[in-house]
Amino acid sequence: MIRNLQVIHVILLVLAVTFPLRSSAGRFHSHDNFRYCAISCRANGASLTDFGGVGDGTTSNTNAFQAAIAHLSQYAEYGGSMLFVPPGKWLTGSFNLTSHFTLFLHKDAVLLASQEESEWAVIEPLPSYGRGRDTEGGRYISLIFGTNLTDVVITGDNGTIDGQGESWWNKFHKGELQYTRPYLIEIMYSENVQISNLTLLNSPSWNIHPIYSSNVIVQGLTILAPVTSPNTDGINPDSCTNTRIEDCYIVSGDDCIAVKSGWDQYGIAFGMPTKQLVIRRLTCISPDSAVIALGSEMSGGIEDVRAEDILAINSESGIRIKTSVGRGGYVKDIYVRGMTMKTMKWAFWMTGNYGSHPDNNYDPNAFPSIQNINYRDMVAENVTMAAKLEGIAGDPFTGICISNVTIEMAKKAKKVIWNCTNIEGVSSSVVPKPCDKLQDQESGCDFPEVPLPIDNVEIQTCSYRRKLPLGDHVLKHL
Numbered sequence: 001m002i003r004n005l006q007v008i009h010v011i012l013l014v015l016a017v018t019f020p021l022r023s024s025a026g027r028f029h030s031h032d033n034f035r036y037c038a039i040s041c042r043a044n045g046a047s048l049t050d051f052g053g054v055g056d057g058t059t060s061n062t063n064a065f066q067a068a069i070a071h072l073s074q075y076a077e078y079g080g081s082m083l084f085v086p087p088g089k090w091l092t093g094s095f096n097l098t099s100h101f102t103l104f105l106h107k108d109a110v111l112l113a114s115q116e117e118s119e120w121a122v123i124e125p126l127p128s129y130g131r132g133r134d135t136e137g138g139r140y141i142s143l144i145f146g147t148n149l150t151d152v153v154i155t156g157d158n159g160t161i162d163g164q165g166e167s168w169w170n171k172f173h174k175g176e177l178q179y180t181r182p183y184l185i186e187i188m189y190s191e192n193v194q195i196s197n198l199t200l201l202n203s204p205s206w207n208i209h210p211i212y213s214s215n216v217i218v219q220g221l222t223i224l225a226p227v228t229s230p231n232t233d234g235i236n237p238d239s240c241t242n243t244r245i246e247d248c249y250i251v252s253g254d255d256c257i258a259v260k261s262g263w264d265q266y267g268i269a270f271g272m273p274t275k276q277l278v279i280r281r282l283t284c285i286s287p288d289s290a291v292i293a294l295g296s297e298m299s300g301g302i303e304d305v306r307a308e309d310i311l312a313i314n315s316e317s318g319i320r321i322k323t324s325v326g327r328g329g330y331v332k333d334i335y336v337r338g339m340t341m342k343t344m345k346w347a348f349w350m351t352g353n354y355g356s357h358p359d360n361n362y363d364p365n366a367f368p369s370i371q372n373i374n375y376r377d378m379v380a381e382n383v384t385m386a387a388k389l390e391g392i393a394g395d396p397f398t399g400i401c402i403s404n405v406t407i408e409m410a411k412k413a414k415k416v417i418w419n420c421t422n423i424e425g426v427s428s429s430v431v432p433k434p435c436d437k438l439q440d441q442e443s444g445c446d447f448p449e450v451p452l453p454i455d456n457v458e459i460q461t462c463s464y465r466r467k468l469p470l471g472d473h474v475l476k477h478l
Contacts, residue, residue: 034464038153039194039217041462042102043079046072047086055088057112062119065095073098080151082464085109085159093119094182097146097154104464105159105198113143113163113184113204122179126211128239128262128270128300130358132180133231134172134205139180142209149190158222160199161185165229168204172230181205181231188212194459196220205231206258211238212272215454221248227287229253234284236260239272239300244454246280255293255320256284259302261329264362267299268328274300276452279307286315292336296322296354298368299329306448312341317349318380321370324355325392328366332399334373335447341380347407348375350400352392352422370397373425374445381408386432391422400425401445402438407431 047053051068053061065083072081080100087108093116097103105111114120120140125131132139143163146152161184168181181204187193190213197220200207207223210216218235225232234250237243238260250256261267261274284291291312294302312318318341321331341347350370370391386407391397400423409417409432420435427438428445 033466036104036155036157036462036464037196037459038102038155038462039192039457039459040080040100040102040151040153041460042082044072044075044081045084045464045466046081047084047466048090049086053090055086055090055109057089057091059091060093060114060119061090062093062095062114065092069095069098069101072101076100084464084466085111092143094121094141094143094145097144097149097152099150099152102153102155103144105156105161107157107159109156109159111143111161115164115167120182128267128272129297130263130266134177134180137179140182142183142186144185146190147188149187149193151192152187152190153194154185154198155194155196156198158197158199160201162201163203165202165204165225165232169229183207183209185209186211187216191215193217198222199224201225202229203232206233206236208235209238210240210243212240214241215457216240216243217454217457218243218245219247223248223250223252225251225253227251227253227285233258237274237277239270240274240277242276242452242454243274244278244457245282246278249283251285252289254286255289256282256286256291258293259305260295260297261300261302263297263358264299264326264328264366266358267297268366270300272300273303275303276454277305278452278454279305279310281309283311283313284315285313288316290317290320290349291315292319294321294331294334296324296327296356298323298331299327301329302331304333304452305335306452307336308338308447310336310339312339312344314343315341316344317346318344319348319375321350321373321397322354323351323368323370324353326357326362326364326366327368328363330369330371331373332369332371336375337377337447339378341378341383343382344380345384346386346388347378347380347383348387348389348402350389350391350397350423352390352395352397367392367395372399373397374401374447375405376401376403376445376447378405380406382410383407383413384410385414385419386417387419387434389420389423389435393422396422396424398424400438401427402430402434403428403444405430
């Protein structure tokens, strides 16, 4: 009986939001107009309240989001559409996005992730991982999810998405999770994606996870989580091509940026690298993790990463490469410049023994290749250890270059301030003097000057109008 009433409620909701749109005026009554910036503008717009949304912080809006996006998806061929989330606290479970679509949060809008596990579908593990990160088997779908999309924008006037992650963190610590925790935003197998101008709070796990995607722009985000929260990575580009991350402020319980491409044999078989990645103007605080991490899941390869103008404060390490025997894959052509670090455990860290594996079927002869790593034009203060660079015996990390770097050591610094094993490289104008394995040279390290294609993508100024013109050419599809 209860299930039947729920079905009737959904049917009535869809009818209620569909027929009023077919008014004699052929549009919503216009009372919301504003400008915003996006990779694509939309011809049609609607508010969540037009689909029964209630912003009281307690009423579930999962059905409202799902009904709204299902309806707006019909405008993909007619100039695309925007769903506007007005001021209020909008409790919701997971919902899927559509192509040629914009989700826009007003500055006083807060999306509250539902605490009810029934609001989170369980989906298959990622093929390049072979299992969930927290547990074997499946994973809870992300709060905002999309797959096989083209031209999708998630943005706002610094509106907020609150994952209310504490209950998930507690279950993780207690070993009570049946499936891997959800992320806040995950976009898969998609192209032309923008995520911008939002505040993300208290994610159950990773905050933003673009995967198997291309032409991705992430900008203007504030991402906040307690520094003790587990695995609350900020932005994790994963098997993505042509990605731009810029102008973000991140406080995290894990890596602020973690560049990935699959896990051991599953990532090797999937074979999709992350490449052509730009990271710039990032501020990060992460006392127990890295500002920018490469790996540890890097079995599909990571190449051509360019990071500049980075501020690291009270973080474990500035740049960290994480890999191990069994990973295979490669990390190559990495370029970082213009980094400022304040209160760090390590300025630079590379490790070849980050040994977690998805199962026991990984290839023990799958050695990763780490080469052409360039760090230049950096200053650091209050640093416990300048660098911990540990390659793999018989598989050294090669082509490391560090130049024009000044590191001020902490009063209680380690006695050995450079620890280098199984590496090869060069250095110039580095203080304090590096280890002997970084041979002195006169020239500085490389940084490419030719821009990547993602830098040529322009952001437009768009106008939002709350209207859906329902001509005969659209009505026949409803």
